[in-house]
Amino acid sequence: MRVTLLGAGAVGGWLAAGLARAGVEVSILARGATLAALRGRGLVFRHGEAEEVFRLPASDDPAALAGADILLLGLKSHDLPAALPLVRRLIGRETLVAPAQNGLPWWFFQGFGGPAEGAILDSVDPGGALARAIPAERVLGGVAHVGSRVEAPGVIRLIQQDRMLFGDPSGRHPGPLAALVAALARGGIPASAAPDIRMEIWLKLWGNSNMNPLSALSRADMLAMLDDPGVAGLIEAMMREMAAIGERIGLPIAQDIPTRLQVTRRLGAFRTSMLQDLEARRPLELGPVLGCLVELTQRLEMPAPTLAGVHGLTRLLGRNLGLD
Numbered sequence: 001m002r003v004t005l006l007g008a009g010a011v012g013g014w015l016a017a018g019l020a021r022a023g024v025e026v027s028i029l030a031r032g033a034t035l036a037a038l039r040g041r042g043l044v045f046r047h048g049e050a051e052e053v054f055r056l057p058a059s060d061d062p063a064a065l066a067g068a069d070i071l072l073l074g075l076k077s078h079d080l081p082a083a084l085p086l087v088r089r090l091i092g093r094e095t096l097v098a099p100a101q102n103g104l105p106w107w108f109f110q111g112f113g114g115p116a117e118g119a120i121l122d123s124v125d126p127g128g129a130l131a132r133a134i135p136a137e138r139v140l141g142g143v144a145h146v147g148s149r150v151e152a153p154g155v156i157r158l159i160q161q162d163r164m165l166f167g168d169p170s171g172r173h174p175g176p177l178a179a180l181v182a183a184l185a186r187g188g189i190p191a192s193a194a195p196d197i198r199m200e201i202w203l204k205l206w207g208n209s210n211m212n213p214l215s216a217l218s219r220a221d222m223l224a225m226l227d228d229p230g231v232a233g234l235i236e237a238m239m240r241e242m243a244a245i246g247e248r249i250g251l252p253i254a255q256d257i258p259t260r261l262q263v264t265r266r267l268g269a270f271r272t273s274m275l276q277d278l279e280a281r282r283p284l285e286l287g288p289v290l291g292c293l294v295e296l297t298q299r300l301e302m303p304a305p306t307l308a309g310v311h312g313l314t315r316l317l318g319r320n321l322g323l324d
C-alpha cells in the first residue's frame with residue numbers, strides 16, 4: 001500500500017508516523033517551513049520523553065507524489081476547498097481519499113437518504129466543487145479521537161491518543177479499508193474499521209461543534225470548560241440542539257450527554273485544535289465544525305438559538321482578530 005499525506009500537521013503527522021512505523025510507503029505533500037523541515041531533519045514525532053524521526057519523501061510538487069493507493073488528508077477542513085487543485089493532481093483513477101478531519105465532510109449526505117439527502121453546505125463545500133470532484137464512492141471517511149499539536153514545523157507532539165476510526169461510506173472498498181486500519185494498528189495507533197462511519201463523524205461533531213468554538217471564545221482548555229457550571233450548561237444546550245437535528249435527519253444519537261462528555265474528559269486539559277489556531281492567529285475551522293449545523297437548521301427550519309449564537313460570536317471573534 002502506498003499512502004500520500006496532504007497536511008503534515010498535528011493529526012496528519014501522527015498518522016504518517018504510525019504508517020511509517022508499520023513499514024508503509026508514505027510520502028508527504030508539504031510546503032514552506034514544513035517542507036524544509038521534512039527534507040532537513042525528517043518528520044519528528046514526540047510522545048512523553050520519547051522521540052522518533054522518520055525520513056519520508058516530501059515534495060511540494062503533486063506530480064512527484066501522484067497516484068498513491070490512499071491520499072490521506074490532514075488539512076484543516078476549511079483549507080480543503082482551496083487545496084482541491086492539489087488534490088486533483090495527487091489522485092489517480094484508483095486513489096481513495098481518506099480525510100482525517102473534524103467537521104461535516106463534503107460527501108456526508110451523498111446517498112444518505114432522508115430530508116438532507118444530497119445536501120451541499122456552503123459552510124463546508126462552497127459551490128459543491130468538492131462533492132463533484134471527490135464523490136463518496138472515492139472516500140474512506142475518518143474520525144480522529146486524539147489530542148496532538150505541532151511544536152515546530154515537522155515536529156509533532158502526541159498528547160493523548162484514544163482511537164482512529166476509518167469507514168467505507170459506499171461499501172465498495174473493504175480491502176483498502178482493512179489494509180489501512182491494519183497498518184495503523186501495526187504502527188501503534190489504536191485504529192479500527194467503523195461499520196457506520198457517518199454516525200461516528202456525527203458523534204465526534206457532537207463534541208467538536210461546542211468544545212472547539214467555546215474554547216476559542218474562552219481561551220480555556222477542555223477540562224476548565226467542563227468544570228465551569230455556566231460553560232458546561234452551554235455545552236449541553238448546544239448538544240441538545242444538535243441531537244434534535246440528528247433526530248430530524250436520520251442520525252439519532254443513542255448516547256446520553258454525560259457519557260459523551262466522559263469521552264471528552266479522557267483527553268484532559270487539552271487546548272482544542274481551534275484554540276491552537278486562534279493562539280497561532282490562523283483561520284478558525286468554524287464553517288465545517290459549527291456553521292454546517294447552523295446552515296442545516298436554517299434549511300430544515302428548525303430553531304437552534306444556542307448553536308447560532310455561539311457561531312455568530314465565534315465568527316465575529318475571528319473577523320475582529322483578522323483571522324477569516
Ligand SMILES: NC(=O)C1=CN([C@@H]2O[C@H](COP(=O)(O)OP(=O)(O)OC[C@H]3O[C@@H](n4cnc5c(N)ncnc54)[C@H](OP(=O)(O)O)[C@@H]3O)[C@@H](O)[C@H]2O)C=CC1
Nearest residue numbers: 007008009010011074075076077101102144146147148273
Ligand atoms: N490537533 C488535534 O488534536 C486534533 C485535530 N483534529 C482535526 O484534524 C484536522 C487537522 O488538524 P490539525 O492536524 O490540528 O491541523 P494542523 O494545523 O496541525 O495541520 C494542518 C496542516 O495542513 C497543512 N496545509 C494546509 N494547506 C496546505 C496546502 N495547500 N498544502 C500543503 N499543506 C497544507 C498545513 O501546513 P502549513 O503549516 O504550511 O499551513 C499544516 O501542516 C482538523 O480537521 C482538526 O479539527 C481532530 C482531532 C484532534
Ligand SMILES: CC(C)(CO)C(=O)C(=O)O
Nearest residue numbers: 102145146147272273274
Ligand atoms: C477537542 C478534540 C481534541 C477532541 O478530539 C479535537 O477534536 C480538536 O481539538 O479539534
